Amino acid sequence: MxxxxxxxxxxxxxxxxxxxxxxxxxxxxxxxxxxxxxxxxxxxxxxxxxxxxxxxxxxxxxxxxxxxxxxxxxxxxxxxxxxxxxxxxxxxxxxxxxxxxxxxxxxxxxxxxxxxxxxxxxxxxxxxxxxxxxxxxxxxxxxxxxxxxxxxxxxxxxxxxxxxxxxxxxxxxxxxxxxxxxxxxxxxxxxxxxxxxxxxxxxxxxxxxxxxxxxxxxxxxxxxxxxxxxxxxxxxxxxxxxxxxxxxxxxxxxxxxxVAWRRQPPSIDEMQQRLTILSDPSRLALCRHLVNEAITTSDLSRRTNMTRPQVSRHLSKLRSAGLLRSERSGRYVYHRIDVHDLAQIGLELLRAIVR
Known part of the structure; x- marks a missing residue:
């Protein structure tokens, strides 16, 4: 409408x-x-x-x-x-x-x-x-x-x-x-x-x-x-x-x-995509680890009993939702969920709904 x-x-x-x-x-x-x-x-x-x-x-x-x-x-x-x-x-x-x-x-x-x-x-x-x-x-x-x-x-x-x-x-x-x-x-x-x-x-x-x-x-x-x-x-x-x-x-x-936000609020379709990404049980399991500390792909694989390719695919989805931050340190890449961005999802969903 x-x-x-x-x-x-x-x-x-x-x-x-x-x-x-x-x-x-x-x-x-x-x-x-x-x-x-x-x-x-x-x-x-x-x-x-x-x-x-x-x-x-x-x-x-x-x-x-x-x-x-x-x-x-x-x-x-x-x-x-x-x-x-x-x-x-x-x-x-x-x-x-x-x-x-x-x-x-x-x-x-x-x-x-x-x-x-x-x-x-x-x-x-x-x-x-x-x-x-x-x-x-x-x-x-x-x-x-x-x-x-x-x-x-x-x-x-x-x-x-x-x-x-x-x-x-x-x-x-x-x-x-x-x-x-x-x-x-x-x-x-x-x-x-x-x-x-x-x-x-x-x-x-x-x-x-x-x-x-x-x-x-x-x-x-x-x-x-x-x-x-x-x-x-x-x-x-x-x-x-x-x-x-x-x-x-x-x-x-x-x-x-x-007036424009510092970052434009997402559309309804973008919010649906983010929520769909987060609704996957395997990704939610990864998030529980990633909110507490920065972890490598190999360590996540070991903790969750997923293969490294499976973990990598799920991390890619979380990154596309704007939630994952990755940083290289020496030979390793450490991943972590941005807690602020995760908390913002509820607020951004409200903005998209009432706009």
Whole structure:
């Protein structure tokens, strides 16, 4: 179930690359609401969560359906230009016409496949659909429809309080890295085709249909057409490892992509290959020896009652999975499992699954 960006008729001149503080703020709020998706950010999450005032913590819990599962379109850039201040972007949310505001909020609150216009035309069915997802979604849906102005004012105040309590400091820290990433992507605009450019921002993306589309490996079945639309490519740090693609009518298309890791996270297929390699009983037996000390092939053969050719074949597989380190000392080659890389498999599997 991929997300497909349809590039037929798309114009490179309508593609913009830049930073968005409100998008990064939403990524922070998502990671605070779903900390198990963001184990790399655990120290920051713990510190920030403990520092929040009680009132802000309560409001973040109330509004969590806006960013916990499906990120709210209100908290991505609503219009050009990019690289605006967070106050300017929050101001755009405050000034958005009611129909667009209600539809965008309703789409995230319900979090499923439905026409957000039904929030206004069939409010009873909309609230029931939200209640079927969770009590908190039902309550937030009622709040939105009973008093849209109060809902908006409370949301804007919550965002402003986030800026004051933790985000202004964090934005100052991550903005230079995001600005550098945006500049690097922007520099590729003239040298790559549109399909190559968009694919270059994420290992989860690849050009398909002879460059007429880009496919993202996501748990969605969605096609977004770029023809006639502005498209924003926006890097994120706190959004890692998620790639967010949004294409609601009336708003620019947004690709919110994580900045590159020091080492690109593996794909689902690569993780399946690693797990298959490790599932072999003979290789697991070798690993039990190799995590404790550096051992030669001959010694492994003697300890495990395997022939040297058998041991060599299994070691080659472990090396292809990126787990084995070999070092020559005199006439002998010693092998050892890299414990850090072995421990990373669980984390990398999580990244590949939630991306």
């Amino acid at each position: 991929p997300v497909l960006l349809d590039l037929v008729g798309a114009e490179s001149s309508k593609v913009s690359v830049g930073t968005s503080p409100i998008a990064e703020l939403q990524a922070c709020l998502h990671s605070l609401a779903e900390p198990d998706h963001h184990l790399d950010s655990r120290p920051w999450l713990v510190q920030t969560g403990q520092s929040l005032s009680r009132e802000l913590r309560q409001r973040l819990t109330e509004f969590a359906p806006l960013w916990a599962r499906r990120r709210c379109r209100l908290l991505l850039p609503l219009c050009a230009p990019l690289d605006a201040s967070v106050d300017d972007e929050i101001g755009r949310v405050a000034r958005l016409p009611d129909p667009e505001f209600i539809a965008a909020a309703a789409y995230s609150i319900q979090g499923g496949a439905f026409d957000p216009q039904q929030a206004v035309t069939r409010p009873g069915e909309f609230i029931a659909a939200c209640e079927s997802r969770s009590f908190s979604r039902g309550e937030l849906a009622r709040f939105l429809l009973d008093d849209p102005d109060d809902f908006r004012n409370s949301l804007v105040r919550t965002l402003t309080d986030c800026v004051e309590e933790f985000f202004a400091k964090e934005w100052g820290r991550v903005r230079p890295r995001l600005r550098d990433e945006a500049e690097q992507t922007r520099s590729r605009l003239s040298g790559l085709s549109l399909a190559e450019l968009i694919s270059s921002v994420s290992p989860a993306a690849q050009p398909v249909q002879d460059g007429r589309a880009v496919r993202f490996d996501k748990l969605q079945n969605l096609t977004v057409a770029l023809r006639g639309n502005r498209t924003f490519l926006i890097p994120t740090i706190h959004g890692r490892p998620h790639v967010i693609i949004r294409g609601e009518p009336g708003f620019p298309v947004v690709v919110h992509y994580p």
